[in-house]
Amino acid sequence: MQWAEDDFELPPGATRLQSSAPIKDTIYVMYHGTTKATAELILKSGFQQSADGMLGRGVYLSRDLQKASRYPIQSPESDRVVIKVKVNVGKVIAINYQEHPRQKNWHDSRYGEVFDTAWVPPNCGMVQSGLEEDCVWDPNRIEILKIINPKPIQGWGGAVCSYI
Template identity: 30%
Template structure:
């Protein structure tokens, strides 16, 4: 299945020659005619994969091999949204929770709630983003809403729409996604990014392609979903597998299900507690109260955020259970908002 990706090298080289063959050789007749170069930042379509290489098509329609290590997921749009006390967020130079020293982007650039940014890459709990003004820096991923969900809805009497490979109004030539995939009216799609009058979307079946933005209606009430992790002792595994995660009666942020968006943190906590057992979960957090204190002391809202209309609470947890740095912690009030999608680790034998 074809997939759009971003060409981006991290070795200081600004462009890459397309190859005729999936080889590391640089001598002989290995280069595409004309020695076509693909610059960093260009989007290409991966048509197939062979070992460490991908056969790609550029925007100009030229095809050839590129190393897969030079290809990244395409950038996504996200909306900055902090809950609680912060209405703006400063961009960081480094992916750190530290607030002291030379960690802020020059000019202490602030990004207000509601601004759209482009997420260029992810590092643990942070995303390297580009603002609309072109300034780049790190923001916490917990401050970024996932890509928007929209409903396909045409008002011209046509009941379905073909996905396109390229953001074009043309209907002739090789513009359609393989298999001429159709998306019917009423189907929900995830809008990963926008280009002029088009959106690059992912269907429920995982197929990606372009649709006209005019055919997409914002779907109110569709919950955002986040990927989070819960690390525990394998002695608890059997009960979790049988009954699912149950909310704790208490805890640092009050009663609820405790998770972190950082898998490394969950792994460390699980290992520290005994037999390593980690759950990967799809979470619908809803409205989040953000403490973000980074200390052991929390304000009185610890016990009242759920009663105040919030569905979850978030805070920076100080170093704990083998984790040697502050980490992001969520408490989800309703266990029904947490769906276990994968388990990994050891299950203790019954005694």
């Protein structure tokens, strides 16, 4: 299976993946990988913060479709979907190494400045895949656009083609 979007139109005001850090108060298209059953719950009730994770509580997303399509890692690909969303990232902090002093408390005012999104840059050593990761504190910053299902890899003249 190959992951690809069937349309490449951006919603009004949204920005495509860039290699740079998310820019404060910018709207981005992001992706959340999950199971089909959990996707249905999210569609009905909206996103909920995870209880914990590498960056603590929040909603884990990525501007990289390939990153999101790997999750949940323990689920077979046939049970995975990716939720395409748009997010106003608000105020962003880069968490670019393990044991960063704000790694799990980036949203807590008791530790200084409050941030809306924590961003793990690509290839900084925190994520095994080397792909970026984002954690958004407030689920209300996230608007669901659609569900993306994996597509069979299509061959053409004996070659494998993908549309990423």
